Amino acid sequence: MSRGLTAERVRKDVDVVARAGLDLETFLEEAMASLRRAVPWESACVATHDPGTHLLTSGRKYGALAGESEHDHEFALIEYGDVEATAFTELVRTETDAAGVHLVHGGEVERSPRMERFMVPRFGIGDEARVAFRDGREMWGAAALFRGPDDRPFDAEEIDFLASLTGMFARGVRAGVLTRMADVVAPAPGPGPAVIIVGPDDRATQMTPTAEQWLGELAGSPTHPDPVSPVAALIASARRYARGELPSPPRCRLRTAGGMWLVLQAGPLSTFRDREGDVVITIEEARPPEIVALVVAAxxxxxxxxxxxxxxxxxxxxxxxxxxxxxxxxxxxxxxxxxxxxxxxxxxxxxxxxxxxxxxxxxxxxxxxxxxxxx
Structure with a gap:
């Protein structure tokens, strides 16, 4: 089958599953399996984002990276701590639907801090292509496709094809958000503030019992199987805010395994005695105004x-x-x-x-x- 015919069939397949009202997990699994037929990849990561703040809210891995979670914290710190052409936040800012690292950097993939410091040394990645899940107003997530050092880089035709899928992926993710609204909501954890203190090494040093309970709720959620990455994204963004690189403290909305919507916020703490470079993260139940905008957008x-x-x-x-x-x-x-x-x-x-x-x-x-x- 010709490359063009395969691409057209895959585009139709992704469009069908995006309109099927599937839950988030099923949609992403089926869409990524179809995508692989037109744009072969060795491994892939799919992230969802808060469409209002563009912060990472969940991540999934396929192919050779499936099940790998040891370096998620490090990845999120690099992804949200550096500014480069193919970073998620830059795709949003520049309204870019798809990009390939090899193409963007003229074949020198190491010019990407993410590739040089993380993807190449950790996993031996040869090239990365990204497609944003944009619907013209918000970005609901993104997929990163990887090829090995012996594979050919992603070419311009493949990047253009990925760009043609941006609205379909956004529609499927939006539908996945809506399918969970009828879930039974579990009781919230016990009373008391939910606070996490993060030290200069970007690791949690203290947290309240309620915060620990909320993180446990998130860890058991099929839509947020690993809360580490969203937390690390908040930490990195809070440090950028402290340097004056972001206009406001970072925040994102997540949903627990029990169906409860939460708001996570982060900010730098002032220097006090011998403490310097700490970040505080708060977790609280979302109030209706926090969620209405997200639901309506979906x-x-x-x-x-x-x-x-x-x-x-x-x-x-x-x-x-x-x-x-x-x-x-x-x-x-x-x-x-x-x-x-x-x-x-x-x-x-x-x-x-x-x-x-x-x-x-x-x-x-x-x-x-x-x-x-x-x-």
Whole structure:
């Protein structure tokens, strides 16, 4: 079969599984297996990202790297601690759908700090190609494909093909996020702050019992099998923030094995006595405003549909929405119909329920803590 015909069949296969409403694990396994037929790889890593902050939220490995986790912490520190053309954050900033290290650096892959300091010495990688999962507004994840030192580098045609899949992968990951919203939410860990202190060597030196419990919850999640990488990404980003390279402290949203959404935030600590270079990471249950934006983004709405949805969630009626957005009532109804179709609901009430999902609804009317949040 010709290369072009294989590529076209793979593109159709990936599109089909992206639209099938599969859970995240199944979608990624099937899509990566199909992709390998058109763009052969020796090993591959797939990461998901918080679309609002672009920080790593999970990682999976396939092929020769499957099961390897010893160096995940080191990888995340390099990935988020350095700035280079093919880093995840740069793919977002430059709106790049796909890139090959060999092509970007004119055949000198060691010009990439990630390749020179990590991929080549640790795993003997010869070349790496990356494809971002972008839907035009947010980046939901990315895949990195690797070839050995004796394999041919990824060529321009293969990179262009990878770029053509960016929206399909984004759609599949978005659908994977939505499939878990009906999961039963497990009780949160015990009371008390969830805090992790990280020393100058980028390793945790102290943590509260509640933080340890939350990390255990994340470690048991099929969508976040290894919480080490997201934590290391936060550490590296916090150090960049301390150097003035980032405008705000890093944060990301993760979901536990029990279905609870969390917000992880990191920041540098001020020098105190003999302590210098420490980073603090906090973990807390996500409040509805933290999750609504992510859920709505996962529906794949147009900007105008998002505007309409935002007002619906505020309880605004059709007439007021039309007036606020300078639209006719008929146009608002058309937008609502499209929103309902994409969200898989039939009414405003179902839409609101779909967004403010089970994490919060079963606990309404329950005991409140002194903070004003659920105890």
């Amino acid at each position: 529906f794949g709405l147009t900007p105008r549909e998002r505007d309409v949805t935002q007002l619906v969630l505020q309880g605004v009626d059709t007439k007021e929405i039309a007036s606020t957005l300078h639209l006719s009532a008929y146009t608002v109804q058309d937008h609502l119909k499209s929103v309902f179709d994409k969200a898989g609901v039939r009414s405003r009430r179902e839409l609101i329920s779909r967004v403010y999902f089970d994490q919060y609804v079963p606990r309404m009317g329950g005991e409140l803590a002194p903070s004003g949040w659920f105890a």
